[in-house]
Amino acid sequence: MLSYVAQRLALAVCLLLAVSALTFSGMNLLGDPLVNILGPIAADTENPKSIALIEAAEAEYHLDKSLPERYVRWLGDLVRGDLGVQFSSTGEPPVSNIIKERAPRTAVLLVMAQSLAVLISIPWALLAASRARRPADRISTVTSFLLIALPNFALAVILKYLLAIKLGWFPITYTANDPFLSRIYQTFLPALTIALPAAAVYQRLLRTDLITTLQEDFILMARAKGVSKWKVLLRHALRPSFFSFITVFGINTGALIGGSLVVETIFRIPGLGTTIVEAIIRDDFPVVLAVVMIATSVFVLVNVLVDILYSFLDPRVKR
Amino acid sequence: MSQTQASLRGGPEPLVSVRGLRTLFATERGLVRAVDGVDLNIHKGRSLGIVGESGCGKTVLSRSIMGLLPSTAHREGSVRYKGQELVGKSVGSMRRFWGQEMSMVFQNPMVSLNPVMRIGEQIAEPLRIHLGMSRSDARDTALQLLEEVRIPEPKRRLRQYAHELSGGMRQRVVIAIALSCGPAILFADEPTTALDVTVQSQILDLIAERRQDRNMAVVLVTHDLGVVAGHTDEIAVMYAGKIVERAPTNELFANVKMPYTRSLLRSIPRLDDDPHTRLHAISGRPPDLIDPPSGCRFAPRCAYAREKCHVEAPPLQPTENPDHVYACWYPVGSAEFVEREEELVATGVHVRGRQ
Amino acid sequence: MTAARRGLGFGFWLSISWLIVISLAAIFAPWLPLKDPGENYIVAGARPPYGPSSTHWLGTDQDARDVFARTIFGARTSLVIGFGAISFGIILGGTLGVLSGYFRGWTDRIASIVMLILLSFPGLILAILITALLDRGLATIAITLGILGVAPVGRLARASTLVFAERDFVTAARAIGSSNRRIIVRELLPNVVIPMAALSLLGMAIAIVAEGGLAFLGLSVDEGVTWGKLILLGAGTRDLERAPWISFGPISMLFLTVLALNYAGDRLRDYFDVKDITL
Numbered sequence: 035m036l037s038y039v040a041q042r043l044a045l046a047v048c049l050l051l052a053v054s055a056l057t058f059s060g061m062n063l064l065g066d067p068l069v070n071i072l073g074p075i076a077a078d079t080e081n082p083k084s085i086a087l088i089e090a091a092e093a094e095y096h097l098d099k100s101l102p103e104r105y106v107r108w109l110g111d112l113v114r115g116d117l118g119v120q121f122s123s124t125g126e127p128p129v130s131n132i133i134k135e136r137a138p139r140t141a142v143l144l145v146m147a148q149s150l151a152v153l154i155s156i157p158w159a160l161l162a163a164s165r166a167r168r169p170a171d172r173i174s175t176v177t178s179f180l181l182i183a184l185p186n187f188a189l190a191v192i193l194k195y196l197l198a199i200k201l202g203w204f205p206i207t208y209t210a211n212d213p214f215l216s217r218i219y220q221t222f223l224p225a226l227t228i229a230l231p232a233a234a235v236y237q238r239l240l241r242t243d244l245i246t247t248l249q250e251d252f253i254l255m256a257r258a259k260g261v262s263k264w265k266v267l268l269r270h271a272l273r274p275s276f277f278s279f280i281t282v283f284g285i286n287t288g289a290l291i292g293g294s295l296v297v298e299t300i301f302r303i304p305g306l307g308t309t310i311v312e313a314i315i316r317d318d319f320p321v322v323l324a325v326v327m328i329a330t331s332v333f334v335l336v337n338v339l340v341d342i343l344y345s346f347l348d349p350r351v352k353r
Numbered sequence: 354m355s356q357t358q359a360s361l362r363g364g365p366e367p368l369v370s371v372r373g374l375r376t377l378f379a380t381e382r383g384l385v386r387a388v389d390g391v392d393l394n395i396h397k398g399r400s401l402g403i404v405g406e407s408g409c410g411k412t413v414l415s416r417s418i419m420g421l422l423p424s425t426a427h428r429e430g431s432v433r434y435k436g437q438e439l440v441g442k443s444v445g446s447m448r449r450f451w452g453q454e455m456s457m458v459f460q461n462p463m464v465s466l467n468p469v470m471r472i473g474e475q476i477a478e479p480l481r482i483h484l485g486m487s488r489s490d491a492r493d494t495a496l497q498l499l500e501e502v503r504i505p506e507p508k509r510r511l512r513q514y515a516h517e518l519s520g521g522m523r524q525r526v527v528i529a530i531a532l533s534c535g536p537a538i539l540f541a542d543e544p545t546t547a548l549d550v551t552v553q554s555q556i557l558d559l560i561a562e563r564r565q566d567r568n569m570a571v572v573l574v575t576h577d578l579g580v581v582a583g584h585t586d587e588i589a590v591m592y593a594g595k596i597v598e599r600a601p602t603n604e605l606f607a608n609v610k611m612p613y614t615r616s617l618l619r620s621i622p623r624l625d626d627d628p629h630t631r632l633h634a635i636s637g638r639p640p641d642l643i644d645p646p647s648g649c650r651f652a653p654r655c656a657y658a659r660e661k662c663h664v665e666a667p668p669l670q671p672t673e674n675p676d677h678v679y680a681c682w683y684p685v686g687s688a689e690f691v692e693r694e695e696e697l698v699a700t701g702v703h704v705r706g707r708q
Numbered sequence: 709m710t711a712a713r714r715g716l717g718f719g720f721w722l723s724i725s726w727l728i729v730i731s732l733a734a735i736f737a738p739w740l741p742l743k744d745p746g747e748n749y750i751v752a753g754a755r756p757p758y759g760p761s762s763t764h765w766l767g768t769d770q771d772a773r774d775v776f777a778r779t780i781f782g783a784r785t786s787l788v789i790g791f792g793a794i795s796f797g798i799i800l801g802g803t804l805g806v807l808s809g810y811f812r813g814w815t816d817r818i819a820s821i822v823m824l825i826l827l828s829f830p831g832l833i834l835a836i837l838i839t840a841l842l843d844r845g846l847a848t849i850a851i852t853l854g855i856l857g858v859a860p861v862g863r864l865a866r867a868s869t870l871v872f873a874e875r876d877f878v879t880a881a882r883a884i885g886s887s888n889r890r891i892i893v894r895e896l897l898p899n900v901v902i903p904m905a906a907l908s909l910l911g912m913a914i915a916i917v918a919e920g921g922l923a924f925l926g927l928s929v930d931e932g933v934t935w936g937k938l939i940l941l942g943a944g945t946r947d948l949e950r951a952p953w954i955s956f957g958p959i960s961m962l963f964l965t966v967l968a969l970n971y972a973g974d975r976l977r978d979y980f981d982v983k984d985i986t987l
Contacts, residue, residue, distance in 0.1 A: 260452035292832025
């Protein structure tokens with residue numbers, strides 16, 4: 035079992051290395067690293083102060099060295115937690131500070147979103163499966179189809195309009211300095227925006243698997259034992275049906291990360307999403323690089339965890 | 354009173370009495386008459402075998418008696434258990450009976466056991482639901498049950514999963530579950546079909562043993578006459594949704610009346626046959642249950658059928674032995690039967706003396 | 709095996725009809741009797757935005773530009789991006805997948821690794837990264853979104869090819885000496901095409917939505933109007949309060965189109981019973 039875990043982790047690390055190498059090379063090859071680091075100052079070769087900064091940057095970032103060497107150095111820094119400095123105001127504040135401040139908000143948003151999605155999708159799927167092919171189920175199918183087709187930004191706009199503006203149930207903006215609980219409350223609507231389409235996807239899959247499982251003989255056997263309908267659903271049918279659900283859950287995290295970028299922008303939450311967008315507009319590459327690495331690492335790690343979890347949950351898988 | 358009723362009267366009050374049971378399924382192509390007018394008695398402590406080809410309705414019959422049918426099924430007629438009428442009861446009220454008064458053992462133990470639940474949990478479940486046992490009591494009882502069904506190392510098995518046990522052991526577990534709340538009737542639906550031949554007789558013996566110990570009624574549903582031969586007191590032969598012959602086991606084998614039953618008996622290969630003896634098979638296929646033929650349903654495939662058979666359905670009538678009834682106009686041994694048999698032997702279709 | 713149901717269904721053809729209508733409208737937009745999408749139709753005495761009326765079917769935006777016209781013109785860019793993206797994705801991904809599934813061995817290993825790496829990036833992140841590094845022209849955006857599709861398309865193409873390459877008619881073709889190229893083109897591709905058709909419909913929906921997402925982040929095409937940009941323009945709190953039609957007009961158009969693409973793609977997939985499509 036340990037070897038399986040080790041295998042998956044090793045694969046994950048390799049992938050992350052590949053990703054980081056690609057991103058790093060891309061950024062350094064497709065743009066002028068000097069510009070990336072110093073911004074407009076890099077072009078200012080007249081001003082002696084600028085020249086000094088340019089030379090300092092060249093020394094700091096080893097721009098005289100080859101790309102692979104620079105990559106290795108960067109990687110070394112990364113592992114030690116040094117994400118580099120945010121540029122343009124040369125050296126002002128290190129990228130890690132920004133990340134530390136903003137990442138938790140995105141994390142909260144995503145955790146809330148996935149939790150909501152799971153909480154919504156499981157009862158939904160159970161209900162749909164127990165009334166399979168009858169009117170309630172058909173309505174549910176149509177609803178989930180619509181939710182999946184609707185782009186998340188459109189859903190965000192609609193929800194914002196309905197729930198925040200028209201009905202006033204939720205606040206419209208996020209205020210970073212508010213107390214923790216009210217910030218959670220403010221995060222609810224954005225999380226719901228992400229959660230609803232995800233719930234629809236999970237529900238669809240779970241429902242299909244539930245219906246398949248319900249045809250199995252052991253379900254009939256459970257009924258023949260006198261187990262009530264709901265107990266059959268919950269205790270017998272749910273567990274074997276979970277597996278596609280879990281796999282999709284992991285894969286979907288990637289989509290959710292992307293979705294959170296958009297949602298953060300719409301609801302003005304200062305998280306990693308807004309960070310990377312601002313950074314791109316300012317051509318602030320260390321920040322972009324850092325956010326890409328974090329997002330990708332989280333994605334890869336979640337998938338590895340899901341794989342490992344899968345092997346624990348299914349007693350039929352030989353570990 | 355009709356002759357059928359007279360024959361059914363024999364003996365003490367039956368545990369279950371089935372009268373005119375019909376089970377219909379609504380499908381796109383029409384109404385499938387899976388069980389089409391069955392009368393039966395099930396007696397306490399005795400074993401009844403229900404035999405027939407695939408598709409004759411025997412599985413549906415056992416489930417119809419128990420009431421374990423999907424919502425597309427519709428039952429008519431009467432099933433009385435200890436005096437109570439079961440047809441018409443809601444699923445909610447039937448739940449009391451399932452597992453407690455009546456239990457069922459299914460064909461394929463690999464798929465009758467929940468693959469992701471431990472064995473112990475699955476055995477304990479009905480105990481906790483019906484008998485309200487605590488977790489530890491249920492576990493102890495489960496242990497006892499595993500011992501009762503002769504599973505080695507029962508303590509270890511409790512924590513195992515279905516796929517860790519062999520086919521025979523799994524079926525024993527299924528039987529243990531069925532027996533757990535002390536039911537009055539055990540329905541065994543093709544309990545050995547999915548098992549190795551060597552294991553088959555073990556399981557059948559186990560069922561017989563448990564039946565005696567607990568004075569439980571057993572209904573054995575199977576297509577395999579070999580299975581019922583040694584393990585039943587009475588056999589009912591089904592064809593196309595109806596019972597076509599019913600008799601105590603020994604009587605049936607000794608004095609078969611209905612040609613269909615006779616064919617079934619003859620299709621069992623025998624150890625003392627010559628080598629390369631051709632297997633006897635019944636030609637043709639069972640009829641469509643949506644639109645069954647008028648007259649005797651076996652007539653289209655029966656080598657001994659005459660005109661009357663195609664037109665009028667024979668009723669169940671008794672032989673000299675009132676417990677033995679059959680439905681045939683020209684049964685084995687009758688003049689017409691013998692006449693036809695001569696013709697068939699003369700043309701080489703049948704081999705003389707195979708009985 | 710489920711028998712193919714009677715036809716693809718009314719919904720399918722309805723979806724296809726809508727797609728044809730919207731495509732035609734987009735292509736012929738400059739010649740259609742629409743209001744000028746750039747012009748400000750200010751009415752003296754009333755401050756824009758104006759609500760829906762008989763002159764402005766979907767109302768106007770804050771600068772008194774006709775929403776309906778802008779939405780139709782937005783369709784041009786959005787549909788082109790969607791189409792371009794999926795074309796790129798299918799050509800590149802499909803080729804990779806088919807070659808990988810047919811030749812196996814090292815080709816397969818390398819292609820699989822490439823796809824695996826691509827799949828490790830959360831979707832939008834990859835798109836953002838590439839557009840950050842390159843410019844934001846129409847072609848770049850389309851190709852970037854196409855790259856997002858290379859891995860899923862490649863995976864499907866590979867799976868389909870693997871299935872078909874085992875079959876007898878391929879062995880038969882080899883037995884009579886057909887070259888690999890012939891086999892791929894004449895025997896395999898026709899069978900792989902159907903799952904790809906379903907995938908392209910679904911993929912186009914995803915590309916259009918992805919573009920909308922990029923627009924919302926301010927990272928879509930620099931020039932021109934797209935649905936995403938239009939929706940963004942009307943998504944401010946005040947605008948939603950006073951003039952929801954600015955957003956909801958393009959939202960409806962986008963939603964209907966994406967719905968049609970999704971439904972048609974789903975039906976195609978069900979009808980031909982393809983199992984491996986996961987996007």
